[in-house]
Amino acid sequence: MATPQESARGTSGNNCNFFNILFRRQSTPPPPQTKTNSNSISSLAKLLLPTPRRLKLDPSNKLFFPYEPGKQVKSAIRIKNTSKSYVAFKFQTTSPKSCFMRPPGAILSPGESIIATVFKFVENPENNEKPQKPALKFKIMSLKVKGPMDYIPELFDEQIDKVTVEQILQVVFLDPERPSSKALEKLKRQLDEADAAMEARKKPSEDAGPRIIGEGLVIDEWVSMYALTQLYMYVCIHCCSF
DSSP states (O other): OOOOOHHHHHHHHHHHHHHHHHHHHHHOOOOOOOHHHHHHHHHHHHHHHHOOEEEEEESSEEEEEEOOSSSSEEEEEEEEOOSSSEEEEEEEEEEEETEEESEEEEEEOOOOOOEEEEEEEEOOGGGOOOOOOOOOOOEEEEEESSSSEEEEETHHHHHHGGGGGEEEEEEEEETTTTTTTTTHHHHHHHHHHHHHHHHHSSSSGGGOOSOOHHHHHHHHHHHHHHHHHHHHHHHHHHHHOO
């Protein structure tokens, strides 16, 4: 049977061993995180965080068309660059054979807006049935670019990992026999603005200065006059020497 002194020494020894183990566990640095874990965390964060939008659309999520079977109808959408950089946008559709856009894409400066016109051919329904909800959809994508440049669709193919899907637009048909519809009235106003903007782009700017036709010919003519002048001076010098 252990004496009280031995029991006390055994208890204190156990306590010392416990604290030593606890201290070693706390002082041991945690294992370094691998790149795989950090990459997976960043990928998960991108999925959870909302994608920043560069464009403001009006209408925001729908494209309205007047329902006129057997005719080509038009819709319009205003696109505004709300970011602080130059942004390229591009249209895509699930039915490219029956639809086209004008313009199909462009590059907008910060704060710039444009009205795009969308054309669609409406097929005649079978047995004069009422139009069902169309499966046709439009997608607007955006891409941040370095500065002003000419728009080419290949920009989106070259930097596909940086492309953002701004919005997928549903198609909604409007009854043209109800002219009091607010959506139809707004569509007509936007179409008028789109036509006016298109006509303005066709006209030459008054501040653009005179048009230069055949600039290469002007340079060639300048070179020819310089050569004739040099030849005239050469002839005069040699004639005076005799």
